[in-house]
Amino acid sequence: MTDKLTLRFIPYSEVESLESDERVKRVLDVVLTNKIVILQGRLKSIEEASLIQSTMALVGRIKNFRGVELAVIQPNINDAWFEKVKVGIARALIGERDSLTIIGPAAIVKEIKRDPKKIELLLKK
Amino acid sequence: MVMIIVRNFFKRIFTSIFGKRKDLSLGFYGPPNAGKTSLANRICKDWTGEEIGKVSNIPHETRAVQFREKVEIEYKGKKLTLKLVDTPGIATKIDYEDFMKFGMDKKDSQKRAKEATQGVIDSIKWLDDVDAVIVVLDSSQNPYSQVNITIVGDLVARKIPVLIVGNKVDLRKSDLKKLESAFPDYEVVGISAKMGTNMEEFYESVFELAKKA
Numbered sequence: 001m002t003d004k005l006t007l008r009f010i011p012y013s014e015v016e017s018l019e020s021d022e023r024v025k026r027v028l029d030v031v032l033t034n035k036i037v038i039l040q041g042r043l044k045s046i047e048e049a050s051l052i053q054s055t056m057a058l059v060g061r062i063k064n065f066r067g068v069e070l071a072v073i074q075p076n077i078n079d080a081w082f083e084k085v086k087v088g089i090a091r092a093l094i095g096e097r098d099s100l101t102i103i104g105p106a107a108i109v110k111e112i113k114r115d116p117k118k119i120e121l122l123l124k125k
Numbered sequence: 126m127v128m129i130i131v132r133n134f135f136k137r138i139f140t141s142i143f144g145k146r147k148d149l150s151l152g153f154y155g156p157p158n159a160g161k162t163s164l165a166n167r168i169c170k171d172w173t174g175e176e177i178g179k180v181s182n183i184p185h186e187t188r189a190v191q192f193r194e195k196v197e198i199e200y201k202g203k204k205l206t207l208k209l210v211d212t213p214g215i216a217t218k219i220d221y222e223d224f225m226k227f228g229m230d231k232k233d234s235q236k237r238a239k240e241a242t243q244g245v246i247d248s249i250k251w252l253d254d255v256d257a258v259i260v261v262l263d264s265s266q267n268p269y270s271q272v273n274i275t276i277v278g279d280l281v282a283r284k285i286p287v288l289i290v291g292n293k294v295d296l297r298k299s300d301l302k303k304l305e306s307a308f309p310d311y312e313v314v315g316i317s318a319k320m321g322t323n324m325e326e327f328y329e330s331v332f333e334l335a336k337k338a
Contacts, residue, residue: 045278049249052217052275056242059219060235067218070271106218113267 005036005108005123012041020044024051027103031068032058036104036121042072043101051103064107071112073100073119148194148208149335152255154248154280156272157184157214157241159263160292163318165193165211171324172198177211183227185241187213190251200328205335210255213244215272252279257286257338259331264291264315265298268307277308286337288330291315294322 008030015023024047030037043051048070055067102112102121113120153161166176178191191211198205221238225231252258258280262268280287288311291304295317305313314330316323 045275045282048271048275049252049279052215052272053246053249055217056219056245059242060239066220067216070217070275072271072274106220112271 006034008035008037010037010039012039015039015041020047020050023047024054027051028054028058031103031105032062032065034105034108036102036109039101039103040099041101042074042099066106069102069104069106069109069112071102071119073102074098148206149338150208150210150254150256151331151334152210152212152251152258153261154212154252154258154276155214155261156263156270157216158182159214159261159266160318161214161261162187162191162211164259164261164290164292164316165191165209167318167321167324168198168207168209169193169196172196177209183224183229185214185216185219185224185237185244187211188237188240188244189213190244190247198328198331200325200332203332205332210251212248212251213241215245215248215276216241217272219245249279252283252285255285257288257334259334260287260289261292261318262289262304263293264301264304265293265296268304273307277311286334287311288334289313290327292318295320 010027010030015026018026023043027037027039027043028051051068051070058065059067102119104112104121108124109121110124111122113122153165155161162178162180166178166180169175169177173193173196175193177193178187180186190213193209193211196207196209198207219238219241221231221234224234224237229237260273260276260280262273277287277289289304289308291299291301291313293299294301294315299315301313301315304315312330312333314323314327316327
């Protein structure tokens with residue numbers, strides 16, 4: 001039997017109209033099926049904190065669930081003022097859809113390493 | 126969440142009209158093992174002679190929110206009275222098997238993990254009740270973890286003033302410049318809570334932080 005790694009892409013449009021708690025639940029429900037979620041866009045910081053709280057409430061209650069690994073990839077914006085304004089306007093119009101949020105169950109994802117120039121997903125054997 | 130921000134806004138207006146806030150509630154936040162309790166202990170020992178909690182090399186030693194009230198600190202003739210709120214480290218995953226690697230047995234490890242998960246939940250809840258926050262990060266570790274970014278982002282969203290402390294500057298692997306690059310919009314102070322290094326600059330920054338709260 002081969003091990004299967006499943007990635008589930010969630011477009012921004014699928015969560016855009018949801019309330020914060022529904023958005024967090026939608027994402028977590030997918031993670032709990034042992035899939036790695038790639039969400040177009042990013043959760044608000046307060047939603048990320050809520051995701052952490054919800055995750056912790058489930059650790060130990062769901063068999064073999066130890067939590068999640070989480071990382072957000074955002075485009076590299078240079079320091080030029082006009083570049084920041086341009087990106088700011090774009091984000092105000094369409095939300096932070098240029099970001100990607102990766103959330104994986106800790107049982108599958110050992111670590112998501114990031115520094116400014118790269119991101120690495122380390123999987124458990 | 127909107128109600129909390131509105132409530133905090135009116136609390137600040139009320140305080141500015143009717144008089145000074147009693148104690149500034151100062152939270153210590155950050156990932157596990159960064160040195161939050163070590164720093165809170167250093168401050169408490171400097172000004173009250175007593176510590177706030179136990180420290181250990183095993184992550185998640187602090188698993189419940191700990192307080193110390195009426196901590197009066199003084200710097201260059203100015204005084205500030207603090208309520209120190211030392212919180213459990215925030216993590217996105219907790220595995221009891223990690224504690225067993227430090228020699229703990231399975232039963233104690235599982236108990237610690239259960240307490241640690243509740244500690245994280247309580248930590249985040251306490252964000253509603255602090256006036257300012259010191260985010261304590263280990264300067265020898267990669268600062269770009271999402272937990273660090275989430276913590277700082279959440280504080281900004283709640284309009285809670287933040288001071289970032291890069292702890293453990295005594296370690297060879299300490300890289301304060303990398304930490305400063307990760308958070309360019311925030312004041313970063315490098316210290317060693319264990320050795321008492323650079324605490325003068327830290328206290329100066331706390332007074333500046335208090336002005337923003």
